[in-house]
Amino acid sequence: MLTITKRLEFDAGHRIPDHKSKCRNLHGHRYALEITLQGEPIDSPGASDNGMLMDFSDVKQIAMEHLVDIWDHAFLVYEGDSLMQLLLSGLPDHKTVVVPQIPTVENLAIIAYQILAPRYRQRFGAKLQLAKIRLYETPTSWADYTASN
Numbered sequence: 001m002l003t004i005t006k007r008l009e010f011d012a013g014h015r016i017p018d019h020k021s022k023c024r025n026l027h028g029h030r031y032a033l034e035i036t037l038q039g040e041p042i043d044s045p046g047a048s049d050n051g052m053l054m055d056f057s058d059v060k061q062i063a064m065e066h067l068v069d070i071w072d073h074a075f076l077v078y079e080g081d082s083l084m085q086l087l088l089s090g091l092p093d094h095k096t097v098v099v100p101q102i103p104t105v106e107n108l109a110i111i112a113y114q115i116l117a118p119r120y121r122q123r124f125g126a127k128l129q130l131a132k133i134r135l136y137e138t139p140t141s142w143a144d145y146t147a148s149n
């Protein structure tokens with residue numbers, strides 16, 4: 001099995017509304033997102049990406065466009081956290097991203113996978129798949145979400 005991994009970083013705020021301790025407070029993280037693609041090297045003599053699974057600059061461009069630029073310097077708020085949504089809606093031009101689950105690193109890794117997997121599939125078809133998302137919330141804490149097949 002051959003994989004490649006691209007790492008991107010972004011800053012975002014969140015809170016875990018039901019947490020027993022400090023994570024219920026508004027705070028932020030420097031997240032690091034590692035995108036692992038699995039496939040076969042492109043066999044296309046003369047092509048710019050010949051011999052690659054996918055050009056790293058293309059891996060980056062897709063992730064930036066569909067996820068990182070949207071989440072960077074945003075506040076990620078759970079759609080069930082109505083108090084927080086009310087507060088954020090009162091801030092003019094605030095960058096808020098509503099997510100369908102509580103924004104733990106585990107849930108964010110799953111959401112990132114669900115957003116990105118079809119984007120990579122669209123681009124290169126069945127020859128390439130998003131094998132894993134690893135999302136670091138801190139340098140020593142992360143979650144992995146791996147494709148089921």
Ligand SMILES: [Zn+2]
Nearest residue numbers: 014023027029
């Ligand atoms: Zn946190």
